[in-house]
Amino acid sequence: MTPACTYPERRDGVRLLVVDPAAAAVDSARVSDLPDLLTPGDLLVVNDAATLPASLHGHDAQGNAVEARLLARIGDNVFRVVLFGAGDWRQRTEDRPPPPELAVGDGLRFGTLAAHVVAVAPVSARVVDLAFDADGAALWAALYREARPIQYSYLAHELPLWAVQTVYAARPWAFEMPSAGRPLSWEILLALRRRGVGWASVTHAAGLSATGDTALDAALPMAERFEIPQATVDAVAAAHNRGGRVIAAGTTVVRALEGALELWGELHAGTGETTLRLGPGYRPRVVDGVLTGVHAPGESHFALLGAFAAPPLLDAAVARAERDGYRTHELGDVMLIVPGALRAAWPANSRMNVASRILVDRAPRGRSAAERRSNSSAAVLHA
Amino acid sequence: MMTMQNTAALVTGGSAGLGRALGEALAARGARVVLVARHAPGLDEAVRAIRSRGGEAHAIVADVADKHATYAIAGQAAALVGPLDVLINNASTLGPVPLRLLLDTDCEDVERALAVNVVGPFRLTKAVAGSMVLRGSGVIVNITSDAAGEPYERWGAYGASKAALEQLGRIWAAELGQTGVRLFTVDPGEMDTRMHADAIPDADRAALADPARVAERIVALIGDPRSAPNGARVIVRADEDVAA
Numbered sequence: 001m002t003p004a005c006t007y008p009e010r011r012d013g014v015r016l017l018v019v020d021p022a023a024a025a026v027d028s029a030r031v032s033d034l035p036d037l038l039t040p041g042d043l044l045v046v047n048d049a050a051t052l053p054a055s056l057h058g059h060d061a062q063g064n065a066v067e068a069r070l071l072a073r074i075g076d077n078v079f080r081v082v083l084f085g086a087g088d089w090r091q092r093t094e095d096r097p098p099p100p101e102l103a104v105g106d107g108l109r110f111g112t113l114a115a116h117v118v119a120v121a122p123v124s125a126r127v128v129d130l131a132f133d134a135d136g137a138a139l140w141a142a143l144y145r146e147a148r149p150i151q152y153s154y155l156a157h158e159l160p161l162w163a164v165q166t167v168y169a170a171r172p173w174a175f176e177m178p179s180a181g182r183p184l185s186w187e188i189l190l191a192l193r194r195r196g197v198g199w200a201s202v203t204h205a206a207g208l209s210a211t212g213d214t215a216l217d218a219a220l221p222m223a224e225r226f227e228i229p230q231a232t233v234d235a236v237a238a239a240h241n242r243g244g245r246v247i248a249a250g251t252t253v254v255r256a257l258e259g260a261l262e263l264w265g266e267l268h269a270g271t272g273e274t275t276l277r278l279g280p281g282y283r284p285r286v287v288d289g290v291l292t293g294v295h296a297p298g299e300s301h302f303a304l305l306g307a308f309a310a311p312p313l314l315d316a317a318v319a320r321a322e323r324d325g326y327r328t329h330e331l332g333d334v335m336l337i338v339p340g341a342l343r344a345a346w347p348a349n350s351r352m353n354v355a356s357r358i359l360v361d362r363a364p365r366g367r368s369a370a371e372r373r374s375n376s377s378a379a380v381l382h383a
Numbered sequence: 384m385m386t387m388q389n390t391a392a393l394v395t396g397g398s399a400g401l402g403r404a405l406g407e408a409l410a411a412r413g414a415r416v417v418l419v420a421r422h423a424p425g426l427d428e429a430v431r432a433i434r435s436r437g438g439e440a441h442a443i444v445a446d447v448a449d450k451h452a453t454y455a456i457a458g459q460a461a462a463l464v465g466p467l468d469v470l471i472n473n474a475s476t477l478g479p480v481p482l483r484l485l486l487d488t489d490c491e492d493v494e495r496a497l498a499v500n501v502v503g504p505f506r507l508t509k510a511v512a513g514s515m516v517l518r519g520s521g522v523i524v525n526i527t528s529d530a531a532g533e534p535y536e537r538w539g540a541y542g543a544s545k546a547a548l549e550q551l552g553r554i555w556a557a558e559l560g561q562t563g564v565r566l567f568t569v570d571p572g573e574m575d576t577r578m579h580a581d582a583i584p585d586a587d588r589a590a591l592a593d594p595a596r597v598a599e600r601i602v603a604l605i606g607d608p609r610s611a612p613n614g615a616r617v618i619v620r621a622d623e624d625v626a627a
Binding site for chain 1: 441442443444451453454455457458459461462463465466467510513514516517518
C-alpha cells in the first residue's frame with residue numbers, strides 16, 4: 001500500500017475499510033458512511049488534543065545542527081524530546097545523521113528560544129529533558145513562533161499547523177496529530193448525533209509514532225498523559241447500560257480509556273499517565289471498537305489492531321485494502337473495526353448486499369435547501 | 384455580581400477601548416482571560432492592570448488578519464487557560480483615517496477591512512467553536528456597529544465588513560442552533576475610545592459612553608443564556624439593551 005502524500009481536498013473525502021469481527025467480514029465504504037455503520041445508542045469517543053508545532057530546529061553551543069521533537073511535557077517549561085542530527089523532514093529519519101551527544105547542562109538554541117539539558121534518558125542518549133528559558137505565555141508564544149508541526153518524509157509538501165488539527169481540537173497536548181480523528185468533519189459528527197450516536201472526548205498527549213531509531217522505536221509509545229472528564233465517564237457507562245458500543249476514534253483514545261482502567265481499577269474522571277501497550281494479547285474492557293488509520297503488517301500500529309480483531313480477519317482486511325488501493329499513514333484512508341458494523345445499515349440484507357449498497361446505492365442524504373433555511377430561522381427564533 | 388469562575392475567555396483587540404474593558408470585566412468576575420492584540424506594549428499594560436486587581440490574564444501578540452496566526456492563537460490560548468468557553472471577536476479596523484469616500488478608497492484598504500473584521504473572526508471562530516460544540520457549551524460574541532446597517536458616507540469599507548460579519552453571525556447561529564453553543568452580535572454604540580476619536584475627532588466626548596459600562600452589560604449578556612436569543616443582534620447601551 002502507498003502512503004497518502006497530500007492532504008485530501010475535503011477532510012472527510014477518504015475511504016473507510018470496515019472490519020466486522022462479529023461477522024468475520026470486511027468491506028469498503030466512505031468515511032461519510034460512518035453514521036450508517038454505527039447504531040443508535042453507540043458512543044464515539046474522540047481525542048480533543050490540538051496538535052502542537054513540535055519540531056524545533058536549532059544548534060548546540062558548538063554550532064552543530066540539531067532538531068528536537070517534543071515527546072512529552074514533564075514540567076511547566078520542561079519537555080522530553082528526541083534529538084535528530086542535521087537535515088530536515090524530507091529525509092527519512094533513519095537516514096539522518098545522529099545528533100551531537102549532549103550532557104546535562106548543555107545549551108541549545110532554537111531561533112529566539114534557548115534551552116538546556118536537565119536530564120538524559122536511560123533508554124537512549126537521544127532522548128533528553130530540555131528546560132526552556134521561558135515560561136507561561138512567553139514559552140507558548142516562542143513554541144508557536146519557532147516550531148513547526150512534525151512532518152513526514154513521504155509528504156509532497158510541508159504541513160502547516162492548520163492541516164494537523166482535528167475539527168474539535170482544544171488544548172495543545174498532542175505532539176503528533178491524533179490522525180484517526182482527522183477525517184471527521186462536522187457534517188459527519190452532526191449526522192452521527194442525528195442518528196442517535198453520542199460523542200464524548202478525552203484529551204490524550206499523543207507522542208511520537210516513530211523516530212527511525214530501532215532501539216528507541218521499540219520503547220514507543222512512551223508514557224503519555226491523558227485526562228478523562230466526568231461527562232465522558234458518564235457517557236461510557238450510559239452507552240454500555242443501554243447496550244451501545246463504545247468506539248474509540250484512534251488508538252490514543254483506546255490508550256486513555258483502557259489505560260485509566262489499568263491505572264485506577266475503574267473508569268473515573270481525572271488525569272493520569274499511561275504506559276499501556278496494546279496488542280494481540282490485550283482484551284479491551286471499555287472500548288468495543290476503533291476507528292484507526294490503515295496500517296500494513298510489520299508497522300507497530302498494526303500490532304495494536306490485534307486487540308480488536310483476529311489475525312485471519314486482519315489479513316483479509318489488508319488484502320482488501322491492497323486490492324482497492326487504500327492509502328496509508330497520517331493523511332490516508334481509515335479503518336473501522338466494530339463488531340456488527342456491517343449489519344448496522346440494512347439488517348434485512350445479507351452481508352454482501354449490505355456491502356455493495358454501502359458502496360454504490362447511497363441516496364443523497366440531508367434535507368433540501370429550503371428545509372434547511374426554514375429550520376435555521378426556527379432555531380434562531382426558538383433558541 | 385455574577386461569577387465567571389471556571390470560565391476561559393479570549394478577547395481580540397484586547398489592548399484598548401472596549402476589548403480591554405471586556406477583559407477587565409470578565410477577569411473581575413473570576414474568568415481566566417486571554418487578550419490578543421497586535422502590539423505588545425498596550426497589551427502588556429492591559430494584562431498588568433488585570434493582574435494588579437487579582438485577576439488572571441495573559442497576552443498573545445498576533446494579528447487576527449494573519450491566516451497563519453489563527454491556530455497559534457487558539458492553541459496558545461487553550462494552553463494558557465484551558466478549552467475556551469467564551470470568544471469575543473472585538474478586534475476591528477476602520478482603515479485609514481480620516482475616513483474616505485468610496486471613490487477615494489484604495490482596494491487594498493477594503494481587503495484589509497474584510498480581513499480584520501470578517502475573515503479573521505471567521506477563522507478564529509472556526510478554530511475555537513468545534514471544541515465548544517463537542518463540549519456542548521460556549522458563547523461567541525461578534526462586535527459590530529450601526530455602520531453595518533446605515534449607509535454613512537465615508538464608512539464604506541468598515542460598514543460593509545460589519546454587515547458581512549453580522550450575516551456570518553446569523554448563519555453561525557443557525558448552524559450551531561441545537562449544539563449548546565450560542566453566538567450573538569453586539570452593537571455597542573458610540574463609546575469614548577481611541578477608535579471613535581480616530582473616526583470622529585471633533586465628537587463631544589461627554590456624549591460618548593464609557594466602554595467599561597458597556598463591557599459590564601456585554602458580560603452580563605454572556606453569563607445569562609436567557610438574555611438574548613441565539614443569533615440575535617443586540618444593541619447594548621450603558622444603561623439598557625435592546626435585542627433584535
